Amino acid sequence: MWDERYSVDEYIFGTEPNSFLAEHAEILEDPVLSLAEGEGRNAVFLASLGFRVHGVDLSEIGLAKAMALARAEHVTIETEVADLNTFVPKHRSYGSVISIFVHVPASTRGRLYPLLEKCLKPGGILLLEAYTEEQLTRDTGGPRDPDVMMSESKILREFPHLEPIMLQERVREVIEGTYHTGIASVVQYIGRKSG
Numbered sequence: 263m264w265d266e267r268y269s270v271d272e273y274i275f276g277t278e279p280n281s282f283l284a285e286h287a288e289i290l291e292d293p294v295l296s297l298a299e300g301e302g303r304n305a306v307f308l309a310s311l312g313f314r315v316h317g318v319d320l321s322e323i324g325l326a327k328a329m330a331l332a333r334a335e336h337v338t339i340e341t342e343v344a345d346l347n348t349f350v351p352k353h354r355s356y357g358s359v360i361s362i363f364v365h366v367p368a369s370t371r372g373r374l375y376p377l378l379e380k381c382l383k384p385g386g387i388l389l390l391e392a393y394t395e396e397q398l399t400r401d402t403g404g405p406r407d408p409d410v411m412m413s414e415s416k417i418l419r420e421f422p423h424l425e426p427i428m429l430q431e432r433v434r435e436v437i438e439g440t441y442h443t444g445i446a447s448v449v450q451y452i453g454r455k456s457g
């Protein structure tokens with residue numbers, strides 16, 4: 263499905279970074295693992311700030327567009343085609359992990375999230391924004407399956423080893439390309455691994 267969506271000239275989530283990420287980028291530590299990076303808007307933004315970014319995604323077509331965007335913006339990013347159901351990030355290797363509108367089932371999160379905690383260096387940061395279940399009542403974007411939607415309580419339960427620096431569910435305007443446009447219900451999280 264994602265390869266098909268990305269097989270158009272336009273960048274379907276735009277080329278500007280996610281606004282929650284842009285507002286809080288100064289808290290991130292280098293290097294950054296970007297989960298389900300898609301067409302590269304967030305990785306390219308972080309690379310332009312000087313971060314080394316490793317972006318993984320299932321979609322080869324999305325990542326090819328990410329590399330093209332990086333070339334156009336004269337920055338370097340690293341990409342890897344990987345399925346989050348099997349991806350194993352390197353232990354204690356990243357200063358930060360970002361997860362922007364990555365919606366995967368509880369069974370996938372149950373395997374992946376402990377690995378994310380482990381792949382952070384001490385003091386490392388995880389930054390996440392995702393749609394909540396309330397988004398199911400809107401037609402402004404996001405999946406239609408409650409299992410993949412996130413919430414404050416899921417985050418606290420599923421990242422037990424991170425200390426929340428910021429955690430909030432809120433309604434905000436998301437203007438990020440064709441598929442995410444309008445008033446949306448999201449959860450925003452920044453967590454830190456203790457030193």
Ligand SMILES: C[S@@+](CC[C@H](N)C(=O)[O-])C[C@H]1O[C@@H](n2cnc3c(N)ncnc32)[C@H](O)[C@@H]1O
Pocket residue numbers: 264275280297298299300301302303304318319320321324344345346347361362363364365366
């Ligand atoms: C809503 S898009 C968000 C893309 C990007 N994070 C952004 O904010 O522009 C969701 C992304 O998740 C990726 N994805 C979905 N399931 C995946 C999986 N199991 N493994 C890796 N990537 C996956 C899709 O290919 C797509 O790029």
